Structures are given as C-alpha cells and as structure tokens.
Amino acid sequence: MAIDKGHRFGIDFDDAFTEGLVMVGEVSPDNEYQSREDRAANRPVRQRVDEVTGKRQWKVMVTDPGETRAKRASFEITFLADVQPVPTAGEVLPGMRPIELDGLTAEPRVGGQGEFKYQTYVFRATGFKAAATSGASGRSARPGGGSAADDASKAA
Secondary structure, three states, X not given: OOOOOOOOEEOOHHHHOOOOEEEEEEEEEOEOOOOHHHHHOOOOOOEOEOOOOOOEEEEEEEEOOOOOOHHHHEEEEEEEOOOOOOOOOOOOEOOXXXXXXXXXXXXXXXXXXXXXXXXXXXXXXXXXXXXXXXXXXXXXXXXXXXXXXHHHHHHO
C-alpha cells in the first residue's frame, strides 16, 4: 500500500511546533504569477485556489523558535480559507506576534539542491487559534490578559 504524492497529513499544532510560532508581518493573498506582459496589458491579479479544497490561498511568514538551524527557522504557512484569516494575538514586538494554527496539515517535500537535499514540509492551516501564551510575561492571550489561575482565584 503506497501513499500518494502530495498527501496531506493532519497534525496537532503542539506536536509540530513544540515552542510555538511567531508570525512576522501580515497575512496576504497568495497570488498567481503574473508575467511582465500580463502586467503591461493590465490583466487582473488572480489569487491562487487550492486544488484539493477549492478554498482561496493566503500566506504568512513565520519563525519557529524551536528550530536550531537558522536557514530552516523561517518559512511560509499557507492558509486555506474563503476570507482572509485574522490573528487572535496582539503584537509582542512591532510586526511580530505569537500564533497557534487551527486545522494544521503537513505535506512532506524534498528541499535543497544537488548533494544537499533534506526532507522538509509544506504546512497548511485553516485559521488561527487563540495563542496559549504571549511573550515572556507568561500570561495567556485570553481577553483581559489574565491567566486561568488568576480567573480561578478571582472567582473564589
């Protein structure tokens, strides 16, 4: 029994990224390539559509703080959604915010060139979840900024 090329494996966010992810920049449409001739003819820019789900593709640059190799620490995540996903956490530094992903899948790929090939993954998600922690403060990203222990002590 073989697994088809391009198979997407569902994976839990905490298993894939044990130290979480940091979003760098903003979510933007994943547009199809437009040649110089297309731009000169004022042809409209078309957003890519996922061939498996039929949903629009959005992209964002992320950094994995748990990755030890600098070249592999930053990569793009593709979102599959009809509307642009909006991150749930606030910025901890200008342009940077901790994120967690919902509906995460991983597709194995071969990266590198020549003798220097390695296994990599294409990650896709359906949206954002509320991040468990935000920054060094150790507080959750819940509304009000308090942790669950703070809420329990207030209720008592």
